[in-house]
Amino acid sequence: MPNQAYFPASEADRVVWLTHFRAKLPLHGPTLGITAEEITTILADIDFYTWILHTWNPSMQQTALEATAYKGIIATGTGADLLPVPTQAQFDQPPAVRPPGVLTRLFNFVQRIKIGAGYDLAIGQDLGIIGSQNTTLHLIPEFTASIERGMAIERVKIVFTKYSHDGVFIECRRNNGAWEFLAIVTGKPWFDERPLLDPNVPEIREYRLRWWDKGEAHGEFSPVQRVIVGP
DSSP states (O other), X not given: OOOOTTSOSSHHHHHHHHHHHHHHHHHHXXXXXXXXXXXXXXXXXXXXXXXIIIIIHHHHHHHHHHXXXXXXXHHHOOOSOOOOOOOOOOOSSOOOXXXXXXXXXXXXXXXXXXXXXXXXHHHHHHHTOSOOSOTTTTOSOOEEEEEEEOSSSEEEEEEEOOTTSSEEEEEEEETTOOOEXXXXXXXXXXXXXXXXXXXXXXXXXXXXXXEEETTEEESOOOOOEEEEEOO
C-alpha cells in the first residue's frame, strides 16, 4: 500500500483521521462534484474499517489471549474451583461488511478529490488530506512492529528509518504495565527476543520510539505499535 503523507501510521490515529474525514466529506461533496451515492459508498467503507480497527480486532485479540490463558490454566493450573469457559465477544449492530481494498479505494478517492475542479487548499485542510505530519523534518520515528517465529518462541521484529539520526530509543510495556526502557538501536531490523513473562501464556507488547542522537534521547515519542507475542 503506498504511503500517504496525510494518513497516520498508528491504528489509533487512523481511527481519529477516518472519523474526521467521515464527518467532513458530506459537507464538501457538492462542491467537489461527488454524488450522494459515491459518498454513501465511501462512508460505508470507512464505517466498516473503523469498526475493524477500533472494536472487532482488539476484541478478537483479547479473546485469543483469554482463550490461550484458559487453556494453560486447565492444563497445569491448581485449585478446585470450576472456571467458566471464555466466550467470544458479541457485537451489537456491527456495520455492513465491505469488500477488500478499503484503503486502496479511499486513497484513489482522495486523489480524485485533489484533481477535481472544485478542490482548493481550504477544502484539503478541512478534510485532513494535505498532510499534517512533517515528512521533511521527521520529528518522530516511523516504525513497524511485527511477529515472526524465532528459534524457540515468537519474536517481535522492529523496522524503522533513521533518516539523518544516529538511531532510536525504544520503550516497551507488557500486558498494560509500566513503560520500560528496552534498547538503543542504530541498525535495522532489530528483534525483541525476550522470553514471555509466563512461558505458556501469550502477552501484549506495546512499543514506542524516540530519536537517539549524540548519546541522548530527544523529541516526542512515536505513536504506539501493539502486538501479541505467543509461545
